[in-house]
Amino acid sequence: MSAAAVPKLEFSQGDRVHVKDMTPPNHHRTPWYIKGRRGVVLEFIGMYVNSETRAHGDSGMPELPMYRVEFEQTHLWFDYTESPSDKLWIDLYEHWLERDE
């Protein structure tokens, strides 16, 4: 994370979002089990180099907004048998998120 100016952010704390259900051919770190799932934005955690382009010989600039998003474990795993209040926190680039009303 750098001290670069933060642009206008698409999301803020408490926003309900879902992760885009897509599998682009380029490198990306969004795991399969989160795609298409609904969560809540916990916080904006900073601007980060775009690893999806940096993996393909690019500089990875400009940096992109990253958010920490919370998901219910019972929403991710149909056979989840631990506490129903368990959460998953995962950091996702803004362009993977879409707003839910």
Next chain:
Amino acid sequence: MPAVHDRGGWPTDDPIDREEHEWADWERQTQSLRTVLDSKGFMNVDELRRGIESIDPAEYETSTYFERWSASIETMLVEKGVLTPKEIDDRAKALRDRWGYPS
């Protein structure tokens, strides 16, 4: 069906092996090589990951952690024109001829 590297949540009945193991010398060298190549601007960690993700799924399954690193480093150096596959193979053969296969 997720790609072979996209591993989280795959079903298994096997226990998770949490044992630490001793590093082999070649694993340390692989780690060091990756770091040097990054600091010299030849490849970054995201490219390392992309190279790992491009490994044939069957080979991925039978490879160890640093074998995947080694394969990715080779992929990247060939892709960037730093080395050719023949140069790598010739050098590997010369080392094997001199030292034999690792036990």
